[in-house]
Amino acid sequence: MIKLFKQSLGVLGRQFFMYMTHVSRMVQLTRDALYWTVVAPLRGKGGLRWKSTIHQMVLIGVNSIPIVATICFFVGLIMAMQAAYQLERFGASIYVADLVGVSMTRELGPLLTAIIVAGRSGSAIAAEIGTMKVNEEIDALRTMGFNPVWFLVVPRFLALLLVLPCLTLMADLVGILGGFFLAVFNLNISFIRYFNQTADALVMKDLITGLVKTVFFATIIAQVGAYQGFIVKGGAEGVGKSTTTSVVTSIFLIIVADLITTMIFYSTL
């Protein structure tokens, strides 16, 4: 009995230790990426690879527009219906506009966008870098005198940092449009009234807190994806495993980061 206890403690300890090494290496990678994205270009040591960055912006950003828009429109619509169900009883259905507007910009817009992008592009980052690792392409890069973080991670990181806020803004807008759709066609609220109500309800702060979150989300998606790519071992199977892990991990971390930032905004602003 005691032996079993000891054994399971050992397993737990090892698991915890392994987990902590992953965390510390991921932090290391993030620091490296930040160095090559911000510090190195400012000091004139190695510029940014803009061509590759723009290519990634198209892959990550432009190509996600349809799916992000569709999902956020639906969620806006769903939220409006759920809210109307409650608010109609008090004859306060106009407040659907407040509810949809505020929760979309402060919370759901950034969160949904980040989760969709994590699933679409975080996994792609992990798979691309992982395949390159398996194929010795990363070693080839290093042999040719390129830093893999600078060459592979920075363009994707930068692209995410630039693209995620834009996608989020669009998601906010489309989500509000979803609520508006229900209000106009089902609750008989006029376009102008809904628009004014939303405009009154929203303050700049709502929009900005949402956008601040995207910076953290972008960092998480890029770094988790890249890290999972770099640690791929074995062949195609390893790539598959890492890809899955990258999605699960980044969604988890996105929610945690969301919780923390929301807590900070809630208690200070």
Next chain:
Amino acid sequence: MNKKPIIEIKDLVTYYGSRKVLDGINLQIMPGETMTILGRSGCGKSTLLRHIIGLSKPSSGKIFLKGQDITILTENQMLSIRRKIGMLFQGGALFNSMPVGDNVALPLREHTELEDSTIQIMTRMKLDQVGLAGFEDFMPAQLSGGMKKRAALARAIAMDPDMLFCDEPSAGLDPIVAVGIDHLILKLKKAFQMTIVIVTHELASVFLIADRVALLDEGRIIALGTVEELKNSTNKKVQQFFNRIPDPEKIDKDSYLNSLVGENNKL
């Protein structure tokens, strides 16, 4: 003639997990020399090359490139040293997301200030040298195995390196192309005084290009010398290699059975 070795390996030991792969390698390679490394599959040849260019750190031992101990350098210090090194990986390791031309042009684009048109001409020249003229716009996936190897060689020599490492450059090539590669290597050696380290199994190309041969076995260098010296060696394993003698068959049934069962038990 410069008498200092350009590559010097001292007591190199490496483990993969708990398995010793390289076991006290000592080797000196002179500037302009062509060293071939022979050895049976899995004896650690690729691992040795990886260590010489600093892709992996050894468990113990020192490696000097041009007098600089690279085992104590950081990755970033290593990066600038590697710009003067060309490496042909065993699997080619072409960047699959780029066409062949971009693969070759990449180091030129990022490390030099050359005009784009100049880079294009140089890329074509390098591809022409390996017999791949006109394949710039092909993606690596559209090439055959041997063509990939040759494209990777073109990329390895793109920056006119001082040291060139080739991991089985002619494996999987037809004899005509293979001998073409050998001649290219001879030409590089003559024209640029390149120091070349080649892992190969092709005895024909060893005879043609090698200044010296190192024979690796179970992580050690068991023979080192010119082709003539090794041919005349009395060492059984060396003889086996040069005269293509297979391993003796397992005669003792019991020990054979034991080795099978024993192995299974360990796993």
